[in-house]
Amino acid sequence: MFKVYSPTAILGYGFSEESFENALRLKPDVIAVDAGSTDPGPYYLGKGISFVERYNTKRDLFYLLKMTKSLDIPLLIGSAGGCGTKSSVDWTFEIIKEICKENNWKFRIAKVYTDISKDFVKKALLEGNIKTLDGSKEFLEKDLERVTNIVAQIGIDPFIEAYKKDVNIVLCGRSYDPSPFAVLPILYGYPKGLSLHLGKILECGAIAAEPGSGRDGIMGVVYEDHFEVFPLIKTRKCTVNSVAAHTLYEKSDPYYLHGPDGVIDLTSTQFIQKDENTVIIEGSKFIDSKEKWLKIEGAALLGIRGVCIAGIRDPIMLSQIEDILSEHQKIVDDVFKEYEGKYKIYFHLYGKNGVMGEMEKEEKISHEIGLIIEVIGENIEIAKSILGFLRSTLLHYGYKGRISTAGNLAFPFSPSEVIWGEAYSFVVYHLIKLQDYDFPVLIEEV
Amino acid sequence: MKLTRLVKVLRTKNSGPFILTIDLIFKDKKIYQELKEKEYFSKKWWSDVYGIKEEDVISVIYFDPVCAVKCNIKRKITSGDPGDTDVYGAQQHAPLLEVDIDV
Numbered sequence: 001m002f003k004v005y006s007p008t009a010i011l012g013y014g015f016s017e018e019s020f021e022n023a024l025r026l027k028p029d030v031i032a033v034d035a036g037s038t039d040p041g042p043y044y045l046g047k048g049i050s051f052v053e054r055y056n057t058k059r060d061l062f063y064l065l066k067m068t069k070s071l072d073i074p075l076l077i078g079s080a081g082g083c084g085t086k087s088s089v090d091w092t093f094e095i096i097k098e099i100c101k102e103n104n105w106k107f108r109i110a111k112v113y114t115d116i117s118k119d120f121v122k123k124a125l126l127e128g129n130i131k132t133l134d135g136s137k138e139f140l141e142k143d144l145e146r147v148t149n150i151v152a153q154i155g156i157d158p159f160i161e162a163y164k165k166d167v168n169i170v171l172c173g174r175s176y177d178p179s180p181f182a183v184l185p186i187l188y189g190y191p192k193g194l195s196l197h198l199g200k201i202l203e204c205g206a207i208a209a210e211p212g213s214g215r216d217g218i219m220g221v222v223y224e225d226h227f228e229v230f231p232l233i234k235t236r237k238c239t240v241n242s243v244a245a246h247t248l249y250e251k252s253d254p255y256y257l258h259g260p261d262g263v264i265d266l267t268s269t270q271f272i273q274k275d276e277n278t279v280i281i282e283g284s285k286f287i288d289s290k291e292k293w294l295k296i297e298g299a300a301l302l303g304i305r306g307v308c309i310a311g312i313r314d315p316i317m318l319s320q321i322e323d324i325l326s327e328h329q330k331i332v333d334d335v336f337k338e339y340e341g342k343y344k345i346y347f348h349l350y351g352k353n354g355v356m357g358e359m360e361k362e363e364k365i366s367h368e369i370g371l372i373i374e375v376i377g378e379n380i381e382i383a384k385s386i387l388g389f390l391r392s393t394l395l396h397y398g399y400k401g402r403i404s405t406a407g408n409l410a411f412p413f414s415p416s417e418v419i420w421g422e423a424y425s426f427v428v429y430h431l432i433k434l435q436d437y438d439f440p441v442l443i444e445e446v
Numbered sequence: 447m448k449l450t451r452l453v454k455v456l457r458t459k460n461s462g463p464f465i466l467t468i469d470l471i472f473k474d475k476k477i478y479q480e481l482k483e484k485e486y487f488s489k490k491w492w493s494d495v496y497g498i499k500e501e502d503v504i505s506v507i508y509f510d511p512v513c514a515v516k517c518n519i520k521r522k523i524t525s526g527d528p529g530d531t532d533v534y535g536a537q538q539h540a541p542l543l544e545v546d547i548d549v
Binding site for chain 1: 455497538
């Protein structure tokens with residue numbers, strides 16, 4: 001058997017000391033943790049930064065390094081730094097270096113970079129080695145111009161190669177979420193289907209338990225013909241329901257989970273309650289891919305986003321709010337002819353359809369509306385000019401039937417506008433054919 | 447009967463930046479089986495609930511181990527793109543709260 005400890009849903013989301021101490025007593029064979037996600041949107045990949053704060057990542061890493069040291073077991077980190085760019089792998093590495101210095105610990109670390117150059121992607125595009133994926137649109141060479149970072153989501157092979165370099169820690173760029181959990185069981189001969197399915201369940205920490213939590217760990221044990229998962233604190237349980245339901249989570253098809261190494265086939269998977277807290281999973285299979293197609297992710301810079309937040313309480317104004325706002329779009333287009341094509345305006349109306357946008361079916365609106373004016377300008381000056389103009393014009397706009405003539409907007413803050421920063425878009429979310437591609441592995445001793 | 451009385455989980459979430467995946471997990475296996483056999487949750491059913499085109503409903507999958515129905519629909523706006531309202535896609539379940547099911 002092989003014990004895999006997943007301390008938390010995302011490195012930096014945390015875990016209790018109790019959970020950590022319980023895991024330590026169980027003496028896992030490996031600590032594996034996923035740090036990544038595209039869920040927070042394209043900004044972090046576009047910037048090449050973490051969506052988790054440094055302090056929180058450092059806190060988790062301190063405990064995990066302590067366990068690595070005391071049990072002399074490996075620590076495998078997938079999608080280090082969240083988006084998994086070289087910059088975010090290096091960011092994680094610097095934190096580890098700092099902790100080691102503070103505690104006088106020594107480790108041998110492999111860094112695996114999974115960035116893919118734009119030139120490589122352009123070449124693949126010309127050779128027909130790029131495919132759309134899960135609803136993404138085809139892109140052209142010129143669409144890559146404003147893309148800042150592209151990463152490939154790697155599978156188990158680069159991990160294994162890095163681990164074989166006799167290291168304590170593997171810090172990997174963007175990787176398929178289950179990979180770090182499945183790598184060592186697979187290396188030691190456990191079935192791929194079981195190992196990867198275990199990884200899929202473990203990668204979100206205690207979200208697969210009841211009650212679920214992203215801020216707690218879970219343990220998985222792989223055997224020749226099944227695996228088991230159980231929580232680390234008494235107040236949680238792993239049930240057939242919680243574990244099987246997690247197989248559905250964030251995935252389009254719960255029977256066939258596609259990844260860089262192939263497909264996890266769950267059509268004959270059985271979930272069995274072993275005891276109050278533990279679930280046995282058996283029958284998960286693996287279908288190897290003949291060709292190596294990896295997912296690549298890339299975000300393009302669109303411009304600078306500025307935001308203004310204001311409340312509207314006047315019923316006369318609210319009854320014609322859509323007309324008033326479209327009138328303001330026209331006024332801006334007229335006044336800022338010089339900037340034509342260089343800005344976009346979006347009005348978010350909380351209390352009307354702020355959450356569901358066009359899909360909102362509810363027709364009545366709230367007695368007050370939270371208005372967010374969003375402007376994306378080609379540069380900061382354009383974004384600021386248009387946002388400031390909209391704020392003052394809307395504040396004093398004389399709509400039909402107006403009796404509240406002092407001002408139309410209630411601002412909660414001064415200043416009422418803020419420059420939010422760069423706005424990005426997922427332009428690359430595709431498959432690329434990467435047969436025999438070597439991802440660089442760098443060994444560091446700290 | 448209201449759908450909310452039949453399910454213990456009713457949720458939406460991104461499955462990648464372009465797809466919204468919707469999960470219904472039923473409390474009762476018999477009711478789930480009955481609805482599954484009837485193919486109650488057709489693409490047409492989902493397109494009516496969400497007021498979207500049927501072709502924007504990508505797939506409907508029944509998952510027996512937990513008595514779940516999963517539906518994948520195209521996001522109108524890519525996650526995090528300008529004009530998006532729900533980057534994680536985690537609050538798009540409201541239209542299902544009002545739905546009645548013939549059981």
